[in-house]
Amino acid sequence: MGNGLWEIRTDLPTKRAARVMLCLYREHLVALHGFIKKTRATPDEDLALARKRQKALMQ
Numbered sequence: 938m939g940n941g942l943w944e945i946r947t948d949l950p951t952k953r954a955a956r957v958m959l960c961l962y963r964e965h966l967v968a969l970h971g972f973i974k975k976t977r978a979t980p981d982e983d984l985a986l987a988r989k990r991q992k993a994l995m996q
Contacts, residue, residue: 938958938987942988955973956971958983958984960991962994969990
């Protein structure tokens with residue numbers, strides 16, 4: 938995803954996809970946000986929330 942933000946993907950039986958946004962912080966993976974995708978693209982608001990939480994964690 939860029940800038941130290943990573944994504945774990947999994948397909949669900951309902952033909953949707955689950956995503957968990959992660960970052961590395963002090964040698965630990967930190968889950969920032971998880972959601973069910975309803976479209977092909979990652980929604981801007983979900984990406985913005987993960988980046989906001991990543992920024993707060995790094996301060």
